[in-house]
Amino acid sequence: MSASRNRELLALVPVALLLTIGFAAVFAQNDNQLTNLSLSYGLYFLAICLATHIYIRIRLPNADPYLFPLMALLTAVGLVMLYRLDSELGNELARDQANWFVLGLILFAVVVHFFKDYSVLERYRYTIALISLALLLAPRLPLIGSQVNGAYLGISIGPISFQPAELAKIGIVIFLASYLREHRELLVVGARRILGITFPPLKHLGPLLVVWGAAMFMLIFIRDLGSSLMFFAAFLALIYVATGRLSFVVIGMAMFLAGAWVIYNTVPHVTDRVDIWLDPYQDPSAAGYQILQSMFAMADGGLFGEGFAQAMVVIPGTDAPLLPAAQTDLIYTLITSELGLFGACAVIAIYLLIAARGFKVALMANDGFSKLLATGLTTVFAFQAFVIIGGVTRVIPLTGVTLPLVSYGGSSILANFILLALLLLISDRARREAREGI
Amino acid sequence: MNSRIVKLFAFTVVMFAVLVGFTSYWTVFDSQNLKNERVNKRPLFAAQKIERGRILASDGTVIARSIRKGSGASLRYVRDYPEGSTYGHPIGYSFIEYGNSEFEAFHNSELIGDDNEFSTIFDELRGKDPVGNDIKTSIDPDAQATAFSMLGDSPGAVVAIEPSTGAIKAMVSVPPFDPNTVPTDFSALNQDPGSPMLNRVTQGQYPPGSTFKLVTAAAALDSGAITLDETINSPATIDIQGNPLANSDNSDYGDIDVTTALTFSVNTYFAQLGEDIGSGTLEEYMTKFGFNAKPELDLPDGQMSVSGVFDDGELVTGDDPIDVGRLAIGQERLLATPVQMAEVAATIANDGKLMRPQIWSEVRDPDGRTVKEMDPEVQSNVISEETANQLTEAMSDVVNEGTGTAAALSGIDVAGKTGTAEIPDVERCDGLPNQAWFVGFAPADDPQIAVAATVECTDGQGGTVAAPIAAAVMQTLLDG
Numbered sequence: 043m044s045a046s047r048n049r050e051l052l053a054l055v056p057v058a059l060l061l062t063i064g065f066a067a068v069f070a071q072n073d074n075q076l077t078n079l080s081l082s083y084g085l086y087f088l089a090i091c092l093a094t095h096i097y098i099r100i101r102l103p104n105a106d107p108y109l110f111p112l113m114a115l116l117t118a119v120g121l122v123m124l125y126r127l128d129s130e131l132g133n134e135l136a137r138d139q140a141n142w143f144v145l146g147l148i149l150f151a152v153v154v155h156f157f158k159d160y161s162v163l164e165r166y167r168y169t170i171a172l173i174s175l176a177l178l179l180a181p182r183l184p185l186i187g188s189q190v191n192g193a194y195l196g197i198s199i200g201p202i203s204f205q206p207a208e209l210a211k212i213g214i215v216i217f218l219a220s221y222l223r224e225h226r227e228l229l230v231v232g233a234r235r236i237l238g239i240t241f242p243p244l245k246h247l248g249p250l251l252v253v254w255g256a257a258m259f260m261l262i263f264i265r266d267l268g269s270s271l272m273f274f275a276a277f278l279a280l281i282y283v284a285t286g287r288l289s290f291v292v293i294g295m296a297m298f299l300a301g302a303w304v305i306y307n308t309v310p311h312v313t314d315r316v317d318i319w320l321d322p323y324q325d326p327s328a329a330g331y332q333i334l335q336s337m338f339a340m341a342d343g344g345l346f347g348e349g350f351a352q353a354m355v356v357i358p359g360t361d362a363p364l365l366p367a368a369q370t371d372l373i374y375t376l377i378t379s380e381l382g383l384f385g386a387c388a389v390i391a392i393y394l395l396i397a398a399r400g401f402k403v404a405l406m407a408n409d410g411f412s413k414l415l416a417t418g419l420t421t422v423f424a425f426q427a428f429v430i431i432g433g434v435t436r437v438i439p440l441t442g443v444t445l446p447l448v449s450y451g452g453s454s455i456l457a458n459f460i461l462l463a464l465l466l467l468i469s470d471r472a473r474r475e476a477r478e479g480i
Numbered sequence: 481m482n483s484r485i486v487k488l489f490a491f492t493v494v495m496f497a498v499l500v501g502f503t504s505y506w507t508v509f510d511s512q513n514l515k516n517e518r519v520n521k522r523p524l525f526a527a528q529k530i531e532r533g534r535i536l537a538s539d540g541t542v543i544a545r546s547i548r549k550g551s552g553a554s555l556r557y558v559r560d561y562p563e564g565s566t567y568g569h570p571i572g573y574s575f576i577e578y579g580n581s582e583f584e585a586f587h588n589s590e591l592i593g594d595d596n597e598f599s600t601i602f603d604e605l606r607g608k609d610p611v612g613n614d615i616k617t618s619i620d621p622d623a624q625a626t627a628f629s630m631l632g633d634s635p636g637a638v639v640a641i642e643p644s645t646g647a648i649k650a651m652v653s654v655p656p657f658d659p660n661t662v663p664t665d666f667s668a669l670n671q672d673p674g675s676p677m678l679n680r681v682t683q684g685q686y687p688p689g690s691t692f693k694l695v696t697a698a699a700a701l702d703s704g705a706i707t708l709d710e711t712i713n714s715p716a717t718i719d720i721q722g723n724p725l726a727n728s729d730n731s732d733y734g735d736i737d738v739t740t741a742l743t744f745s746v747n748t749y750f751a752q753l754g755e756d757i758g759s760g761t762l763e764e765y766m767t768k769f770g771f772n773a774k775p776e777l778d779l780p781d782g783q784m785s786v787s788g789v790f791d792d793g794e795l796v797t798g799d800d801p802i803d804v805g806r807l808a809i810g811q812e813r814l815l816a817t818p819v820q821m822a823e824v825a826a827t828i829a830n831d832g833k834l835m836r837p838q839i840w841s842e843v844r845d846p847d848g849r850t851v852k853e854m855d856p857e858v859q860s861n862v863i864s865e866e867t868a869n870q871l872t873e874a875m876s877d878v879v880n881e882g883t884g885t886a887a888a889l890s891g892i893d894v895a896g897k898t899g900t901a902e903i904p905d906v907e908r909c910d911g912l913p914n915q916a917w918f919v920g921f922a923p924a925d926d927p928q929i930a931v932a933a934t935v936e937c938t939d940g941q942g943g944t945v946a947a948p949i950a951a952a953v954m955q956t957l958l959d960g
Contacts, residue, residue: 283484326519338522340506341514358525358556359549383507387500394496401489405482413481417488424492428499435502 046107053111058088064122104473120448146459153463167220174213177206208457215418222284268441319439339379347382528556533612565656573659618647627652636935637680645856646835653680685815689901692810699765714749720805743882754808787820822932829927832863887947896920898942909937918946
């Protein structure tokens with residue numbers, strides 16, 4: 043037990059060092075001198091991580107040792123990139139993000155404290171599902187809803203704005219894990235083969251159709267291509283893991299594609315997004331501007347990148363953006379442009395390592411709900427990274443989801459530390475049970 | 481469920497591999513195409529971040545420099561030309577939106593420091609922006625100023641070459657343009673009927689008139705078609721190709737030698753001489769003098785014109801039928817640039833060797849160390865030293881007692897040749913029909929400077945309009 047915690051502690055040191063060096067580099071870039079300010083940022087960060095580490099040591103002594111340092115590493119990468127943007131654009135995004143990081147860790151502690159027995163979540167699964175759906179729809183509500191680039195992603199109440207999809211993704215995964223844990227046998231046993239394809243029993247198909255409907259609904263009403271893709275991918279992954287029927291996944295994918303095709307042909311916002319993905323040169327100065335600039339900036343990056351803080355974010359001498367939304371949508375592009383293909387691969391590797399640790403937690407868990415919950419949370423986290431990185435590299439249409447823990451955004455930080463709390467709770471229980479030989 | 485979780489992880493690995501694949505494609509495999517994409521303005525903005533080197537006159541006067549704007553990531557440099565229009569030609573301009581022209585374009589790689597392999601790789605590893613080299617030219621500010629004041633508002637051109645090295649000492653085209661105004665007035669400058677953006681020295685194609693008789697005489701003497709003492713009967717008028725050709729003063733000169741014929745610019749003499757030597761020999765010598773090809777100056781080919789016989793804009797060479805008698809006196813669709821005629825004078829001044837004309841003299845790295853220096857090169861061995869000396873004698877007579885007396889300098893022996901041609905597209909000249917020329921060099925016994933001066937659309941003669949301009953520029957350079 044103390045061995046895993048010691049490994050966690052050791053892993054946190056390079057993370058804090060990276061943040062210190064990154065901040066120092068921004069200082070050096072700006073003033074050609076090092077101040078001890080960068081050192082103190084590094085120390086603050088290390089202190090916060092240490093406090094969290096001690097809390098984990100006490101509350102979750104058996105939990106996976108690498109998940110927290112890996113997520114802290116992503117946060118550090120994000121903070122350094124945001125600080126680099128701040129120094130050029132005169133914002134204070136890094137400071138805000140650091141505050142959100144502290145808040146996220148507090149929320150992490152709260153979740154760990156109150157949901158030590160996370161199986162209570164199963165009891166409230168329908169409530170959680172309803173709240174999640176309500177959260178998803180909130181941006182369409184008058185007064186609090188807000189539209190960005192044609193998509194309804196945020197709500198704002200007074201000075202606070204929030205992206206509810208970030209929280210909803212966790213709620214929906216909890217619901218699906220719980221529902222599938224209970225119904226997975228029925229889905230398999232009652233299945234029948236029609237024309238060589240195995241269909242789930244109609245009786246139990248209902249709730250699954252609801253999920254499909256919800257994804258389509260999101261496409262139409264929220265117009266959020268990225269989130270609906272992310273949710274549906276997590277849904278199909280869970281169906282597959284729960285039932286072992288690849289045919290269900292194929293049917294689900296066919297339904298999603300069919301629905302998406304219809305929506306593509308009927309909802310103008312979605313049509314535009316897809317058309318720009320297929321041919322960004324058709325409107326290079328407006329609709330295609332962001333994705334084209336993303337490609338051009340990556341081309342400048344090459345293998346090793348232009349160097350830290352060297353990429354052009356605005357047109358020199360003006361405020362006109364050359365990398366629109368560099369702090370959110372295009373942060374991966376910024377990393378690629380400045381740190382090159384190698385830097386980009388390092389970031390992808392961190393996500394892959396988190397996915398590996400997350401699936402490891404699922405493998406070690408002993409009960410179905412824990413397994414499915416860990417699988418679902420890991421999938422939704424990894425897929426969110428895929429959707430935005432795939433968006434800026436033109437694998438799929440570009441949408442406005444955040445790059446988890448790296449992009450600027452409070453909702454994303456908070457939601458992902460709740461996600462971390464749940465994964466570590468599952469991990470702690472599984473490894474304790476394994477150690478006690480249950 | 482465990483095996484399915486492992487499969488799901490494998491699927492995640494594949495998905496992320498796709499991301500790595502696409503990122504590799506944009507950053508490495510398709511990178512060059514993206515950088516060349518027309519809508520991609522990043523390479524242009526990046527070029528602005530390089531501190532382009534300065535361009536200096538021969539005495540160190542700053543002709544072009546880069547002004548720093550902004551700081552940090554918004555740092556960029558904008559070109560500034562402190563001397564305004566004085567060096568608009570031949571230096572040209574360099575602006576992100578409008579590209580590079582003339583000298584700025586030809587020497588671009590040195591000016592942005594792109595030619596220095598070692599420091600570039602080293603700097604790239606340090607993430608440092610490359611810094612450009614300074615280039616010193618051989619252009620003399622005083623000569624430049626003299627040429628401008630002598631030309632005044634008359635459209636025309638002056639170019640001065642050091643015969644022994646090919647170094648360009650002055651290059652003036654009127655009307656001039658101020659490169660500082662390019663970013664604001666680009667289209668107005670291009671649409672101006674006076675064509676200020678045209679470098680008349682290298683792009684202006686004019687009928688050279690009698691100055692071309694130097695080439696005819698050089699070909700005749702050097703090929704052995706005539707000797708210095710041989711005479712040809714030169715009446716007031718003769719028939720050439722079935723059409724009468726007269727001397728400009730309608731005098732009958734009788735039996736004269738080549739020196740006398742040059743001194744008084746006798747058309748009937750040179751027309752017969754041209755028919756004697758034939759078009760093949762004449763074309764051979766023209767080519768050696770630099771005709772029928774672009775000048776070998778350090779300016780972009782696109783901003784230089786070929787000198788030669790043109791038919792509807794096409795260069796006439798080889799077996800095409802040609803009126804060699806009229807070609808010999810500088811007519812017959814012959815067009816020449818001022819720099820070409822200056823090269824003719826410089827060749828005669830340099831004992832028959834044409835030195836490759838160059839504007840730059842020295843490249844210096846940002847620390848002020850000389851990286852390379854202009855190494856004078858023989859462009860072609862045109863005529864023998866003997867022929868050159870004979871022509872120099874005759875050209876001295878032109879200035880001492882012939883058509884070019886206005887080019888005389890006190891105490892210095894000047895050699896030269898005047899020319900007055902009829903402008904073919906005279907409609908643009910408001911009834912002023914002549915293209916006035918003077919080409920020459922000084923001192924005749926030890927040539928230091930060769931000059932070509934020409935004025936468009938004048939009712940004066942080469943000897944009255946162009947010769948004083950050339951004289952003043954030569955005087956300035958010899959005094960300096």
